[in-house]
Amino acid sequence: MDSKDHEVSRVYRTKAQAKKAYDRISRFYDYFAGVFEKKYRNRALELLGIKKGEIVLEIGFGTGHCLKKMAELVGEEGKVYGIDISSGMLEVSKKRLEKAGLLDRVELYCGDASKLPYEDNKFDAVFMSFTLELFDTPEIPKVLNEIKRVLKPGGRLGIVSMSKEGGNVLLRLYEWLHEKLPQYVDCRPIYVEQSIRESGFEIKYKEEVKLFGLPGEIVIAVKLPKP
Numbered sequence: 001m002d003s004k005d006h007e008v009s010r011v012y013r014t015k016a017q018a019k020k021a022y023d024r025i026s027r028f029y030d031y032f033a034g035v036f037e038k039k040y041r042n043r044a045l046e047l048l049g050i051k052k053g054e055i056v057l058e059i060g061f062g063t064g065h066c067l068k069k070m071a072e073l074v075g076e077e078g079k080v081y082g083i084d085i086s087s088g089m090l091e092v093s094k095k096r097l098e099k100a101g102l103l104d105r106v107e108l109y110c111g112d113a114s115k116l117p118y119e120d121n122k123f124d125a126v127f128m129s130f131t132l133e134l135f136d137t138p139e140i141p142k143v144l145n146e147i148k149r150v151l152k153p154g155g156r157l158g159i160v161s162m163s164k165e166g167g168n169v170l171l172r173l174y175e176w177l178h179e180k181l182p183q184y185v186d187c188r189p190i191y192v193e194q195s196i197r198e199s200g201f202e203i204k205y206k207e208e209v210k211l212f213g214l215p216g217e218i219v220i221a222v223k224l225p226k227p
Helices: 003-007 015-025 033-048 065-074 087-100 137-150 169-180 192-198
Strands: 055-059 079-084 106-110 123-129 151-162 201-211 214-223
Touching (some): 015 087, 055 065, 065 079, 065 106, 087 106, 123 137
Parallel strands (some): 055 079, 123 151
Antiparallel strands (some): 151 214
16 A cells, blocks of 8 residues: 555545435535536536547536536437435436436436446446545545446546645645544545556546645546456
8 A cells, every 4th residue: 555545534424424414415515615616627527528429427416517517518319327425416416407408318326436336338438526535545446446347448537636736734724624523524635646547547637726725636537448
């Protein structure tokens, strides 16, 4: 294990607690975190380059903004799948897609991304926005291995996440809050590119971003075809 792994904070909140919390805030999420995340998730989705006719998956779709955009991008010939632990988020997303007339292009599932309910080699692309850092440290490689399993050879992975790269005083303060108030400060910075690379993906692009002074990364990677 890389020594860096020991520096990544753990996630102490259980999945049942996480589900309950996100169910509770689902109707209000866009008023605070949604505004904060919009710029970066849109940039990551643009870099992922979803095309008409593709079959794509979003993990941790939240209130469904990216699901809507992905459904527009794949067109009538494509299909979008989404998995989220929160049934409250699923209902909010469903209403957004119904209003846009796009629900027939999207299949939503409430569940845990460490055990994806999809067959091998199904997706052209998988997208995660501010979700990977919510998983406990030992679970991150499990989630990435599941993504690799369901991606087609040559399939693309797009992730935007808080990052421990380029850490500063503000980051250390945030990590301290995460340690002291794990029920409220649930996500924490991780080594995004390193985690993806160590799971066997080839990194195609990395962009460093600032999230109100906190470091973040947008990473685009591909699943290598078997030799």
